[in-house]
Amino acid sequence: MDETPERPWTEPGQDPEWIIAAQRGDVASLLALVNAHRRPLWRACISITRHLGEAELLFQETLAHAARNLRAAPVARPVLPWLVRLARQIENAKLRGREPRPSVGLRRPSGEPWLAGARGSHWVDDEQRTLHAFAQLHSDDQWLLTMRLFERLPYADIARVTGIPVPRVMNRIALAREYIERVHELGEEAA
Amino acid sequence: MNHLTVQQLSAALDGALGGPSLELVVHHLAHCHQCRDRQAGLARHDDALRRLLSQDPHDFFLDDLERRVEALVVAVMRGLPVPPMVTSSPLQSEEDPHAPAEPPLPARPELGRAGAIAHEAGFGRIGLKPTAAAQAPMGDPAEAKRLLEALERGETGDFTELTAQGLREHTSVDGPQFDLPGWIKQGTGTPKPGAAPRPREVQKLELFFENLNDRNANLPHDAVEEVFRREGAAKPESPAREVSGPPPLPFRSPSPPSPAPATPTFSMPAVPAPGAPAAAEPPIRLTPVSPPSAPEPHPLSRQLPVVSTRPSEQLERPDVVTRETPWRRAQASAKAGREPSLPIPPPHTTPVTDAYEQVSEPPRRPVPRVRPTPRFAAAWLLATASVGGLLVLLLVLQFLPPADSPGATAWRGFRLPSIRFAPGDTTSLESPPPDPALHSATTPFPVESPVPGGEFPLDGSPVDSTGLPSDSLATAADTLGPIPGR
Numbered sequence: 001m002d003e004t005p006e007r008p009w010t011e012p013g014q015d016p017e018w019i020i021a022a023q024r025g026d027v028a029s030l031l032a033l034v035n036a037h038r039r040p041l042w043r044a045c046i047s048i049t050r051h052l053g054e055a056e057l058l059f060q061e062t063l064a065h066a067a068r069n070l071r072a073a074p075v076a077r078p079v080l081p082w083l084v085r086l087a088r089q090i091e092n093a094k095l096r097g098r099e100p101r102p103s104v105g106l107r108r109p110s111g112e113p114w115l116a117g118a119r120g121s122h123w124v125d126d127e128q129r130t131l132h133a134f135a136q137l138h139s140d141d142q143w144l145l146t147m148r149l150f151e152r153l154p155y156a157d158i159a160r161v162t163g164i165p166v167p168r169v170m171n172r173i174a175l176a177r178e179y180i181e182r183v184h185e186l187g188e189e190a191a
Numbered sequence: 192m193n194h195l196t197v198q199q200l201s202a203a204l205d206g207a208l209g210g211p212s213l214e215l216v217v218h219h220l221a222h223c224h225q226c227r228d229r230q231a232g233l234a235r236h237d238d239a240l241r242r243l244l245s246q247d248p249h250d251f252f253l254d255d256l257e258r259r260v261e262a263l264v265v266a267v268m269r270g271l272p273v274p275p276m277v278t279s280s281p282l283q284s285e286e287d288p289h290a291p292a293e294p295p296l297p298a299r300p301e302l303g304r305a306g307a308i309a310h311e312a313g314f315g316r317i318g319l320k321p322t323a324a325a326q327a328p329m330g331d332p333a334e335a336k337r338l339l340e341a342l343e344r345g346e347t348g349d350f351t352e353l354t355a356q357g358l359r360e361h362t363s364v365d366g367p368q369f370d371l372p373g374w375i376k377q378g379t380g381t382p383k384p385g386a387a388p389r390p391r392e393v394q395k396l397e398l399f400f401e402n403l404n405d406r407n408a409n410l411p412h413d414a415v416e417e418v419f420r421r422e423g424a425a426k427p428e429s430p431a432r433e434v435s436g437p438p439p440l441p442f443r444s445p446s447p448p449s450p451a452p453a454t455p456t457f458s459m460p461a462v463p464a465p466g467a468p469a470a471a472e473p474p475i476r477l478t479p480v481s482p483p484s485a486p487e488p489h490p491l492s493r494q495l496p497v498v499s500t501r502p503s504e505q506l507e508r509p510d511v512v513t514r515e516t517p518w519r520r521a522q523a524s525a526k527a528g529r530e531p532s533l534p535i536p537p538p539h540t541t542p543v544t545d546a547y548e549q550v551s552e553p554p555r556r557p558v559p560r561v562r563p564t565p566r567f568a569a570a571w572l573l574a575t576a577s578v579g580g581l582l583v584l585l586l587v588l589q590f591l592p593p594a595d596s597p598g599a600t601a602w603r604g605f606r607l608p609s610i611r612f613a614p615g616d617t618t619s620l621e622s623p624p625p626d627p628a629l630h631s632a633t634t635p636f637p638v639e640s641p642v643p644g645g646e647f648p649l650d651g652s653p654v655d656s657t658g659l660p661s662d663s664l665a666t667a668a669d670t671l672g673p674i675p676g677r
Contacts, residue, residue, distance in 0.1 A: 027265055027268050030264055030268070031261055034260060034261075035257060038256070039247070042253065042256070043244075043245060043246065043247075046246050047245075050243075052280045053280040053281050053282040053285075054282055054283055056278040057278055057282065059260070060259060063260045063263065064264065067267040101283060105283055105286070106290075109246065110243075110246045111280050127239050127242070130239040130240060130243070131239075131243055131244075134240055149237055149240055150240075150241065150244060154205075154207070170201070171198060174196075174202070175197070177197065177201050177204075177233045177237070178197040178201075178233075180236050181232055181233060184236060
């Protein structure tokens with residue numbers, strides 16, 4: 001039996017059992033919950049921080065915070081949106097009152113160097129402009145694009161997870177894409 | 192032509208359209224290249240974001256991360272002190288901008304000795320031509336049978352080590368190869384009478400043996416090469432070899448020459464240049480004076496090229512087979528009570544510059560910095576503001592319309608005198624239009640000029656400035672109403 005729910009964003013699966021057991025003090029249930037959702041949570045942390053080391057730190061902070069606030073965890077709903085919401089809140093709280101994190105780091109978000117290889121330097125330039133444009137978006141728009149592009153959720157599921165109506169989800173994703181296109185064009189013209 | 196909106200393009204990218212909307216978009220994209228390009232741009236950015244941010248790490252990375260999280264969670268739920276959070280890669284504020292882009296290549300011990308030999312032979316090194324075959328050796332049924340038998344016996348060494356015999360059999364270097372001429376291999380000492388002269392090979396022989404004398408006898412082959420390299424550096428006028436290095440090394444030459452020992456001996460005949468009389472000297476015998484306990488060098492190691500001519504690298508370059516550097520060999524000999532065969536000091540003990548005297552200069556007196564007083568600063572600020580204000584005023588007056596322009600008053604500006612830039616400059620020569628207000632001898636007095644609009648009324652009723660009766664003014668006043676404030 002596969003314990004991992006097929007649609008962890010919308011279907012609770014075994015989350016309620018694990019959450020109830022964890023709220024009673026069962027560490028193994030909480031660890032099973034972490035193991036079931038570690039990969040989408042890691043993708044969310046990478047898209048939020050756009051940095052490998054920062055994503056590692058945010059991943060640990062999120063789960064430590066969730067362990068402290070298990071009483072607030074949803075019981076009848078999937079846990080993954082709650083965990084990602086915690087991660088976004090922690091990141092916003094860390095950056096509040098401070099300088100925003102550089103949109104393009106010294107390395108790729110995966111930790112690899114910015115080497116063009118056989119593709120040419122314009123390939124890296126395009127990627128850096130796209131990443132810069134993505135970083136300029138509002139965090140909500142970033143999150144909508146993340147759920148659509150990386151998690152490949154349909155509009156209806158995104159609306160269910162975020163609580164935003166479907167037409168608004170469509171419009172915001174389209175405008176976010178247009179914004180990235182415009183910033184990219186401006187970068188090309190400036191270059 | 193109405194193009195598609197970005198909402199339609201985005202929804203079409205996500206596959207969220209259906210029915211008539213999808214048909215409309217597909218039909219439009221089939222005919223409009225502009226919308227196609229725009230949609231392709233959106234898709235390109237989506238792909239770039241997926242490449243950058245949709246990272247799918249390995250399981251071992253997530254396992255390691257989960258172990259750290261487990262320690263945190265257990266400590267939190269049991270009320271224990273929370274361990275510090277650790278990351279496997281530096282945080283964004285801790286990154287070194289000068290760090291190399293590529294991590295060092297990991298060691299590959301599985302290659303074993305074969306890998307070391309291949310590395311020394313030049314495989315995988317840019318700019319260095321391999322001295323051995325660059326292709327896999329041909330299949331040999333007998334060799335395969337021998338290897339299978341060795342595998343059955345449990346001897347797997349033959350599978351990880353290259354044998355010199357196999358390399359020699361299948362060596363096919365693409366390019367010219369150096370080899371001794373046949374008349375040298377035969378050991379005759381003189382070229383054959385009918386043989387064609389070979390000036391190139393003779394030059395090589397002169398290069399190696401022209402200065403060979405007794406003091407270089409009983410030295411290993413590498414040491415003799417080192418002597419020639421350094422002597423060639425001491426004599427830059429010699430066109431045969433251009434090597435830069437320190438002065439000749441104080442090699443010890445045993446006197447008288449000892450007989451050839453049982454260790455490997457390289458006997459080379461003394462060959463004069465073609466046309467020169469044959470030398471009467473006996474053949475020179477080169478005998479290595481390294482410690483007798485040193486193992487016999489691998490025959491393949493003598494075919495390897497000398498990559499670097501720097502003494503430090505040569506001292507530290509290990510033997511391919513014995514993994515022993517000449518400097519370590521000399522140190523081992525010194526510890527054992529024997530005189531080292533290569534008494535070359537290590538490079539870090541040799542001073543790189545000559546001795547010099549350090550001249551102590553008297554300390555310079557610091558020049559006191561004059562700080563402006565507040566009065567000086569205020570005066571300076573006032574003067575600057577005055578000059579700046581005057582300049583700004585002049586600039587503003589320059590851009591205002593002149594006083595003689597229609598609708599301008601005398602205080603709003605003035606016109607600078609016209610400047611004649613060139614003889615043909617007609618603009619500067621034009622005289623201003625005559626002012627009708629100016630009086631001259633021919634100008635009629637204003638009283639004598641007729642008043643436009645007719646005659647003055649004789650009944651003394653008021654008129655306006657144009658000479659019209661004041662009824663129009665009264666009508667206008669009635670239309671506008673009472674004047675406020677009166």
